[in-house]
Amino acid sequence: MHVLILGGTAEARRLAELLTAPAVPGRTVTSSLAGRVAAPRLPPGEVRIGGFGGAEGLAGWLVRERVDVLVDATHPFAGTMSFHAAGAARTAGVPLVALRRPGWEAVDGDDWRSAGSLAEAAALLPSLGSRVFLTTGRTGLAAFTGRPELDALWFLVRSVDPPEPPVPRRMDVLLDRGPFALDGERALLAAHRIDVLVTKDSGGRATAPKLTAAREAGVPVVVVRRPPVPDGVPVVAGPEEAAHWVTGRMAA
Incomplete structure (x- = not known):
């Protein structure tokens, strides 16, 4: 089974850790980083750096690399990439989940x-x-x-x-x-x-x-304010929840 994590966040790195330890025979976890940071913190598992060429390019990559599950764990403000992921997942027929940390909430005293x-x-x-x-x-x-x-x-x-x-x-x-x-x-x-x-x-x-x-x-x-997640894409709030979602799809 092959999981592609669109990463670059701490949550994406943690998800890669959860999915690669312990190692599961036959499971490949690939993290994709945009390459905008000169010295990124690399997650465990396979890593690719750079863009895909839009939704069409990502869809082609999903098919060629036989990806079974796609996780959009990009930064909450990477709105364009999230919509590319949604379109590519539909085209390639790959299940997609968005991992989004909860936003901040004001408390008493905030202006x-x-x-x-x-x-x-x-x-x-x-x-x-x-x-x-x-x-x-x-x-x-x-x-x-x-x-x-x-x-x-x-x-x-x-x-x-x-x-x-x-x-x-x-x-x-x-x-x-x-x-x-x-x-x-x-x-x-x-x-x-x-x-x-x-x-x-x-x-x-x-x-x-x-x-x-x-x-x-x-x-x-x-x-x-952060941009919305594309319509129809399920959202989970943390790496543990995302790992549970992924393993559930892989066991189906």
């Missing part, structure tokens, strides 16, 4: 503003602060450029790899990879005099301490 896109998030910033902690990754930074009111802001951009232009006019880059500790996030907000935070609703614990630090400091947070 959150919801945005449907990076552009909407950028439009909110001038009324909220002038020193922005931008934790949306190295792509999409063009949304925070090109307008005088945005050029007047200062941005601290945190990402795993260096961002490429176009980027905000006034910007410092912090290269770092989670998980992040609460004490470190508190110190970062204070040292850079951050007065507004921008994040995607990625969920999970690895990067959640920034939200606690912002709440404690009274810093407003702009939260970009």
